[in-house]
Amino acid sequence: MYLKTGNIKWRMTRDKLFLGLVIIMSIIAIIPVILIITKLISKGIRQINLDFFIRVAPDTFEAMTAVSNGEIIPGGILNGITGTLLMTLIAALIAIPLGILVGLYLYENPSQRFAGLVRDVSDILQGVPSIVLGLIAYLWIVKQVTNGFSALAGSVSLSIMMLPLVIRTTEETMKMIPISIKEAGLALGVPYHKVILRVLIPTGMSGLVTGILMAISRVIGETAPLMLTALGSPAVNFIIDRPTSAVPLLIWEFYNDPNMIDLIWSSALFLLGFVLTLNLISKRIARNTTP
Amino acid sequence: MTGNKITRILLGSSSILVLLLTAGMVYSLINGAIPVFNEYGLKFITSAEWNPTEGSEYYGALSFIIGTLITSGLALVICLPLAFSASLFIGEYFRRSGISHVVGTLINLLAGVPSIVYGLWGFYVLRPLVVDLGLSSQGFGIFTAGLILAIMIIPYATSISTEVISMVPNELKEAAYSLGATRFEVIANVIVPNARSGIFASYILAFGRALGETMAVTMLVGNSNAIPGGLFDTGNTMASVIANQFGEAEGLKLSALIGIGLILFFITALINAIGKIIIKSFS
Numbered sequence: 001m002y003l004k005t006g007n008i009k010w011r012m013t014r015d016k017l018f019l020g021l022v023i024i025m026s027i028i029a030i031i032p033v034i035l036i037i038t039k040l041i042s043k044g045i046r047q048i049n050l051d052f053f054i055r056v057a058p059d060t061f062e063a064m065t066a067v068s069n070g071e072i073i074p075g076g077i078l079n080g081i082t083g084t085l086l087m088t089l090i091a092a093l094i095a096i097p098l099g100i101l102v103g104l105y106l107y108e109n110p111s112q113r114f115a116g117l118v119r120d121v122s123d124i125l126q127g128v129p130s131i132v133l134g135l136i137a138y139l140w141i142v143k144q145v146t147n148g149f150s151a152l153a154g155s156v157s158l159s160i161m162m163l164p165l166v167i168r169t170t171e172e173t174m175k176m177i178p179i180s181i182k183e184a185g186l187a188l189g190v191p192y193h194k195v196i197l198r199v200l201i202p203t204g205m206s207g208l209v210t211g212i213l214m215a216i217s218r219v220i221g222e223t224a225p226l227m228l229t230a231l232g233s234p235a236v237n238f239i240i241d242r243p244t245s246a247v248p249l250l251i252w253e254f255y256n257d258p259n260m261i262d263l264i265w266s267s268a269l270f271l272l273g274f275v276l277t278l279n280l281i282s283k284r285i286a287r288n289t290t291p
Numbered sequence: 292m293t294g295n296k297i298t299r300i301l302l303g304s305s306s307i308l309v310l311l312l313t314a315g316m317v318y319s320l321i322n323g324a325i326p327v328f329n330e331y332g333l334k335f336i337t338s339a340e341w342n343p344t345e346g347s348e349y350y351g352a353l354s355f356i357i358g359t360l361i362t363s364g365l366a367l368v369i370c371l372p373l374a375f376s377a378s379l380f381i382g383e384y385f386r387r388s389g390i391s392h393v394v395g396t397l398i399n400l401l402a403g404v405p406s407i408v409y410g411l412w413g414f415y416v417l418r419p420l421v422v423d424l425g426l427s428s429q430g431f432g433i434f435t436a437g438l439i440l441a442i443m444i445i446p447y448a449t450s451i452s453t454e455v456i457s458m459v460p461n462e463l464k465e466a467a468y469s470l471g472a473t474r475f476e477v478i479a480n481v482i483v484p485n486a487r488s489g490i491f492a493s494y495i496l497a498f499g500r501a502l503g504e505t506m507a508v509t510m511l512v513g514n515s516n517a518i519p520g521g522l523f524d525t526g527n528t529m530a531s532v533i534a535n536q537f538g539e540a541e542g543l544k545l546s547a548l549i550g551i552g553l554i555l556f557f558i559t560a561l562i563n564a565i566g567k568i569i570i571k572s573f574s
Contacts, residue, residue, distance in 0.1 A: 012473065015474055019474070021376065023380065025373050025376030026373075026376045028373055029377045029394075032401070098305055105302035105303060106306070114306070115306070123563065123567055124313065125309070126563075127496075127559050127563035129530055129556075130505065131530045132552045135323075139549070140315075167309070191295060192294070192295040192298045193295075217403060221407065223407045223506045224530070224534050248405060248407050264411060265411075271408065272404060275405060276400065279400075
């Protein structure tokens with residue numbers, strides 16, 4: 001069959017051409033990430049100083065004055081950092097326990113029809129666009145619970161985003177634990193909840209932590225759902241039923257204000273650095289613990 | 292044994308909670324969209340007129356639905372050769388070598404970059420490039436949005452297809468080599484036919500990702516509320532119209548935006564379900 005496809009010279013050339021094409025295309029595929037990171041570093045590093053972390057975002061007037069005087073824009077993104085940490089923390093507190101319980105259920109009942117349904121629904125949940133989750137949190141929390149834009153609403157939208165990731169991680173991690181470990185516990189007459197808390201979770205801890213860090217890094221850069229829920233705030237806020245800022249929300253505000261261009265890049269650099277660090281840490285944990 | 296029972300009930304009820312949560316989401320979206328469907332009926336989906344001006348209000352979502360499908364479709368077309376090459380690079384040609392680890396890590400990094408950072412980069416780097424190439428005067432539009440989406444979905448299109456490509460049994464490949472096939476012929480006649488449903492599924496899932504992307508698209512698509520006339524024309528997508536017009540929305544307009552969210556929810560759920568079914572039948 002192959003011998004019919006042409007003479008050997010052409011076949012060898014075609015083989016090399018294709019390899020060349022694959023290499024060129026692969027290089028093109030990795031160029032954007034390199035360009036993005038270098039652009040953010042070269043444009044953003046100048047503005048990152050101590051103030052950047054301990055002061056709130058400047059208003060337009062302050063920024064305009066600084067720009068027209070040729071100075072560095074005063075202020076930082078403290079209100080964004082605290083808001084992001086607050087909302088991510090609450091989202092994690094909602095999503096992690098629930099996600100682990102559901103993941104354990106799926107692990108315990110792998111072939112049950114109800115579990116299959118839960119698994120499918122969780123997959124669907126994972127595909128829901130974040131902006132739609134923003135709408136949901138708006139309808140549920142902003143309209144019904146806090147009667148206004150709030151950190152809680154932002155957290156709820158982020159927690160729905162995290163939930164399917166935590167469920168999937170838990171189930172996958174538990175599947176990797178040798179069943180004999182679990183059975184040893186049960187054979188000793190240890191109650192099932194203690195087997196979960198003392199055997200399954202500690203054994204699978206590194207896998208769980210990896211998955212949870214991945215889930216957090218996924219939601220920490222989210223902007224769209226927060227625009228519909230947390231809205232943003234010029235001051236540091238830790239009250240969960242008040243509007244709250246977040247780093248991505250600040251980037252969006254800076255982007256819409258021509259005076260703040262310098263702050264855009266430093267905030268974006270900070271956000272990307274934060275997300276990628278979480279990513280790297282979770283990958284490292286995963287690599288160190290997989291046999 | 293009551294302790295065990297409580298534990299099992301706790302696990303089971305958490306799972307029920309997830310189902311209720313999802314059902315509640317669908318219910319709330321439908322409930323919120325009822326006013327707009329009452330007002331315009333199916334015209335809400337089939338009309339491309341979007342006019343929030345008071346007095347002559349009219350809400351039709353067609354131009355956003357089309358805008359979403361075109362930008363995501365374009366993204367998929369641009370992404371396809373890149374992702375396919377990258378998965379061959381990582382999963383076949385340079386399997387388990389240092390260089391494929393580097394390429395794989397860089398491509399995975401793409402998945403970690405927040406949407407708004409893509410938007411900034413697209414606005415300040417990609418858009419001027421489109422202007423310089425003379426493709427459009429402002430650089431905003433379907434093409435630029437599709438381009439940034441293509442970059443964003445590369446990691447999703449690459450990861451599963453790399454996996455299925457590297458899972459093709461060695462015996463099959465070796466059999467072809469022993470018949471005198473070149474590597475290209477092995478890829479074309481053994482690897483791709485064996486891995487095709489997995490590869491196909493990963494592109495479908497990547498397409499699903501593109502459909503719901505908001506920030507980067509909003510910053511580049513031009514946000515004009517009409518059916519785009521061409522690739523370099525401006526347009527709008529379902530996700531970005533929600534993000535853009537939500538701020539001042541109430542009443543019928545809010546209902547229209549929720550209706551768009553409902554349509555987006557169903558389209559992405561459908562696309563994802565198709566992708567998952569293909570993967571399931573494959574494994």
